[in-house]
Amino acid sequence: MTRTTTRKPNGGGDTVKYSIIVPTYNEQLNIAMLLALIVEAMEEGTKRKEGRKISPSSSTPSYEVIVVDDNSQDQTQQTIQKLQKIEKYRDVLRLKPRKGKLGLGSAYIHGLQFARGEFVILMDADLSHNPKAIPEFIRKQEEGDYDVVTGTRYLASSSSSLSISSRITNSSSSTKSSRKSKIKEQECGVYGWDTRRKLTSRVANYLAHVLLNPGVSDLTGSFRLYRKTTFQALVSSMQSVGYVFQMEIIVRAKRGGFKVAEVPISFVDRDTSKD
Template structure:
């Protein structure tokens, strides 16, 4: 087995590759690292193929051209899956990551009992390009802050990192990243606890244009939601369920205020409840329990209405029992009602999670089974 595999995802980076690959090869030679370089290209319309063919004459370079798929994260995964090295290292093609730091990342992974090593911009000694404006710095910091529920690493969104092959294989079958932040996906899904950061000088690309856009930033938020669901599971689902329930209160009140001017109160109240219940269903179907949105719409909707009715019954029963059976709550009817709301919401959530929007297998069970199967295969 090779000591090291270096994966470089590309799209229209031919000009940068002519500089990057010789630098990487020189570093590998000087550090006496037995390695391969894998360029994973998304069928670029430039001269990437010709450039790689020429570079492969003097470098341990292999090109993978993807015809039917696009995206940096999936390109990285394709390279990781094709790699044969004991250590897997990923870096960008735009010359923003210094190849001279490769031996240090490899050494840290071997000597510090690390699960994951990052070429970091934000630890002591790390820097970003001086041309960065305040907006770019602010954007990067906010994105990093949003990753805090998953890792304490200072620069978990970096595209320059290394991971051991055996660590990667623990979770490679359950990876489903969205957008560019594959490093964060690996930290979470591979359950990397000891993350080491090596300071680097991050420089702006030399040629070509950045792939970052507002659309990619939205995809990053979608990615965070997926990771939140994966790591925290029912806690994550319940948090989203509760927040959507809160929005339903505002929808209910707004509809009631609007309809009360046009029709008698009982009908207005009923229509307001139905409207808020329907919007909550759509939001839960497409956000909280999005894994089940491919199932029959009408069946799910009717089941959801039934779960809401069940939750309302438990809400009422709890409120009545507390207020009539305990002297403490007799004078605190609002507190009893609040507890009733929590109980009703809890029953509603359980019915939604395991009946209305059920899975064939719980996510944790599926993930564990896939991981165990792969571990047995590699032992």
């Protein structure tokens, strides 16, 4: 596979490996916090990799954050422009606005045009997705050379949920206790939904499984990592541009023979009062 050769953020190397695409609409109150959490997660993931004494060929993963703003009516774009002037964000943060709300799927496709990475990561801007899961997505992809790694709210796995930091510690009793704590922190699930909404989501996923047999537990989740060439191949034949996009693309990925893995995540319901 041909690797993109572009300038690495933060001044090291010449390759952007991960392009994190974040669609926004009226996210002025969240975008600064999200960016700070992404940078922290990527830096922490790098430290943990170094702690595992990885080979020189698996060097620090470089990344960029591409914000696709759909003409927010608040100060989202202005906030991003201010953040771009801060030194630690200057080479990481890119703003690629659109003229209006044109659908979530089309926002990803728009961001893809500017992505320089070998992999693209899709996530929401409203803090419903925790950036701390990104290093786990990356670890999972490297573990099995997967084309797609999708976050699941419905399939708990202690081995998958375990944080990277607990994997590099020894087998002492204190470590075992730490691992149990980490597993608990990383449990998958949905928080902030009432029983009716949870049931609706479960039933929708169940019916989709029966009808489509997708081979993944969470069809509608939007927190995912794709190999860029895989994502490009899939979106070229996509019909959906709204929220159904997530379901269609994962079904196409499985039917197309791409390697797909899942990582348990926690999903915190957003505040929709500003929409």
